[in-house]
Amino acid sequence: MTLVEARALTKIYRMGGEVVRALDGVDLTIDKGELIAIVGASGSGKSTLMNLLGCLDTPTSGSYHLAGIPVDQLDDEQLAEVRNRHIGFVFQSFHLLARQSALDNVVLPLVYRRTDALPPEERRRRARAVLDKVGLADRMQHKPTELSGGQRQRVAIARALINDPTLLFADEPTGNLDSKTSEEILALLVALNREHGRTIVIVTHEPDVARRCDRTVQLKDGRVLHDTRVERTAVTHPPGAP
Amino acid sequence: MWRETLVLALASIGQNRLRAFLTTLGIIFGVMAVIAVVAIVQGVFYVYTSQLEGLGAGFMFVVSGNPEATEKIRQSSYVTAEDALVVERDVDGVLAVSPYFFDRRMLQLRGQSADAVIMPTTERYPEIQNHYVEEGRFFTALELRTRARVVVLGPDLAQKLGLVRAVGEKVRLYGVPFTVIGVMEEKNGINALGQPFDQAAVIPHSTALLFSSPMRGGMLLIKLDNVDDVDRLKEEVRRAMRRSHRLGHGEPDDFQIVTQSEIIESVGKITGIATWVVMAIVGVALLVGGIGIMNIMLVSVTERTREIGIRMAVGARRSDILAQFLVEASLLGLIGGVIGIGIGYGVSWIVTLVVPEFPPPHVPVWAIVLAFVFSASIGLIFGMYPAARAARLDPIEALRYE
Numbered sequence: 001m002t003l004v005e006a007r008a009l010t011k012i013y014r015m016g017g018e019v020v021r022a023l024d025g026v027d028l029t030i031d032k033g034e035l036i037a038i039v040g041a042s043g044s045g046k047s048t049l050m051n052l053l054g055c056l057d058t059p060t061s062g063s064y065h066l067a068g069i070p071v072d073q074l075d076d077e078q079l080a081e082v083r084n085r086h087i088g089f090v091f092q093s094f095h096l097l098a099r100q101s102a103l104d105n106v107v108l109p110l111v112y113r114r115t116d117a118l119p120p121e122e123r124r125r126r127a128r129a130v131l132d133k134v135g136l137a138d139r140m141q142h143k144p145t146e147l148s149g150g151q152r153q154r155v156a157i158a159r160a161l162i163n164d165p166t167l168l169f170a171d172e173p174t175g176n177l178d179s180k181t182s183e184e185i186l187a188l189l190v191a192l193n194r195e196h197g198r199t200i201v202i203v204t205h206e207p208d209v210a211r212r213c214d215r216t217v218q219l220k221d222g223r224v225l226h227d228t229r230v231e232r233t234a235v236t237h238p239p240g241a242p
Numbered sequence: 243m244w245r246e247t248l249v250l251a252l253a254s255i256g257q258n259r260l261r262a263f264l265t266t267l268g269i270i271f272g273v274m275a276v277i278a279v280v281a282i283v284q285g286v287f288y289v290y291t292s293q294l295e296g297l298g299a300g301f302m303f304v305v306s307g308n309p310e311a312t313e314k315i316r317q318s319s320y321v322t323a324e325d326a327l328v329v330e331r332d333v334d335g336v337l338a339v340s341p342y343f344f345d346r347r348m349l350q351l352r353g354q355s356a357d358a359v360i361m362p363t364t365e366r367y368p369e370i371q372n373h374y375v376e377e378g379r380f381f382t383a384l385e386l387r388t389r390a391r392v393v394v395l396g397p398d399l400a401q402k403l404g405l406v407r408a409v410g411e412k413v414r415l416y417g418v419p420f421t422v423i424g425v426m427e428e429k430n431g432i433n434a435l436g437q438p439f440d441q442a443a444v445i446p447h448s449t450a451l452l453f454s455s456p457m458r459g460g461m462l463l464i465k466l467d468n469v470d471d472v473d474r475l476k477e478e479v480r481r482a483m484r485r486s487h488r489l490g491h492g493e494p495d496d497f498q499i500v501t502q503s504e505i506i507e508s509v510g511k512i513t514g515i516a517t518w519v520v521m522a523i524v525g526v527a528l529l530v531g532g533i534g535i536m537n538i539m540l541v542s543v544t545e546r547t548r549e550i551g552i553r554m555a556v557g558a559r560r561s562d563i564l565a566q567f568l569v570e571a572s573l574l575g576l577i578g579g580v581i582g583i584g585i586g587y588g589v590s591w592i593v594t595l596v597v598p599e600f601p602p603p604h605v606p607v608w609a610i611v612l613a614f615v616f617s618a619s620i621g622l623i624f625g626m627y628p629a630a631r632a633a634r635l636d637p638i639e640a641l642r643y644e
Binding site for chain 1: 245246253257548549551552553554555556557558559560561562637638641
């Protein structure tokens with residue numbers, strides 16, 4: 001089943017009179033259950049692509065359908081709704097609300113859910129379940145400052161999962177972590193894909209990270225340079241994965 | 243959703259209590275000043291009107307002179323005891339009429355003296371003023387007719403003269419001895435004529451005329467039987483007065499008739515004007531307070547740019563962000579208002595305790611409601627710009643903000 005169908009996606013910025021083609025006619029199709037790495041040097045357009053696919057931004061031209069929704073036609077309020085129901089973000093620097101507990105951070109997307117809004121008790125019940133799934137059952141009431149980098153990223157992953165999103169984006173998810181923790185987080189993401197069928201897009205510049213994915217889309221100067229698929233040989237279970 | 247927004251705003255204010263307090267100082271002082279002044283002014287008004295109303299059914303006053311008359315009126319046309327008789331006899335719906343005039347004299351007894359408000363009147367006084375004798379008796383119609391030298395003392399006077407058993411004592415008034423025949427019951431405040439009850443020396447009207455003359459012509463206090471048709475009664479009293487003063491056709495009234503409700507109305511007008519003047523001045527203070535809120539909200543939006551970005555990334559709409567900051571700004575205003583109301587009420591109490599002339603403060607419900615609504619609105623209005631700035635942020639830029 002096709003989840004993402006982008007045609008001739010183009011994003012043009014004007015920076016002080018200079019026209020920058022951050023994305024220049026990208027075609028991309030992503031099927032359900034894929035684990036994709038988007039790679040490229042800085043300035044290649046991978047962040048811009050993620051912002052467009054993640055519905056944080058709209059293209060200058062081109063079309064984008066997410067689960068059949070014509071995202072390029074939506075206004076700001078509708079984009080917010082799509083982000084809320086279909087997208088989960090995991091960021092390099094975690095982006096947790098510093099003053100709120102892990103539990104409250106995870107609940108956040110449910111607070112902004114308008115259609116089928118859940119009562120507060122149900123929200124917290126779901127948040128506890130997801131935190132448990134990422135291995136933080138005993139850290140729910142901790143503030144982000146009381147958690148390690150790896151734990152913070154697990155909270156962020158739990159937050160991204162709480163709305164059961166169509167697409168999970170991870171923007172350099174291991175960029176701020178040491179190698180051991182990186183491996184744990186990566187293993188968690190891979191497990192989510194392998195065992196729960198999550199469709200995950202990882203934006204990274206690390207070849208080690210990209211190698212763990214089924215498919216690598218390499219960007220250069222706003223265009224797709226390579227789109228390579230790797231045959232998955234065996235389901236790996238690295239230590240530390242849930 | 244609104245519950246979360248409210249909780250969020252409260253938490254945000256709670257995390258920065260000192261800043262929130264300093265921010266709302268302008269509002270606090272503004273509301274405090276309004277409440278304090280309104281409480282004092284309304285306290286005066288409340289006491290005055292409740293005393294006027296406490297006198298019972300309707301009242302009407304006839305006073306000498308007429309500032310509205312363009313032609314010269316006869317100087318000698320006082321309002322007298324005879325007028326009182328005519329009005330009481332001729333006007334249907336009048337319960338009782340008593341003449342008064344004002345005088346202030348020293349009362350003396352064995353070297354003690356007391357400043358007294360002389361209240362020359364008739365035997366109907368207790369009934370009309372709803373003020374009765376505590377000890378002894380009031381003077382009679384006979385004593386009034388015979389110009390008896392008798393006096394009924396207010397309790398303050400009896401105390402100042404050092405009288406334990408006052409009845410039967412002789413006090414000096416107008417240089418001659420008057421027999422004390424009674425002491426009035428204690429009744430704080432002022433009577434229908436604006437005089438303090440407890441400092442009055444009540445004597446027969448006719449007796450007072452032997453020693454003193456009405457400085458400004460005297461007056462009548464008319465107690466009405468029926469308050470439904472005050473306008474008709476006022477007109478009938480006017481006709482009776484004109485007959486009594488033998489005013490010819492075309493001659494202007496040489497007296498004025500004022501009803502109880504007209505007095506309450508004019509007192510209300512004066513206190514109302516005072517209240518609104520203060521409110522206007524304080525409005526400026528509140529405006530300054532509002533700018534304080536706007537300032538701090540702008541700082542808050544900048545500080546929380548990344549938070550806004552995060553919220554947007556997980557699905558907050560621009561309207562959610564707008565609501566969040568608007569609610570926070572309104573709450574800041576409201577909290578300032580609540581503190582201001584509390585302190586203002588306290589200040590008004592202190593003022594009325596320090597200045598004994600002021601009655602206890604009275605804060606009407608409308609003032610509290612107005613203070614609430616106004617302080618919250620100030621927060622809301624001055625929160626609009628910062629909130630709009632927050633809502634307009636680009637989520638990508640906001641997430642990148644360090």
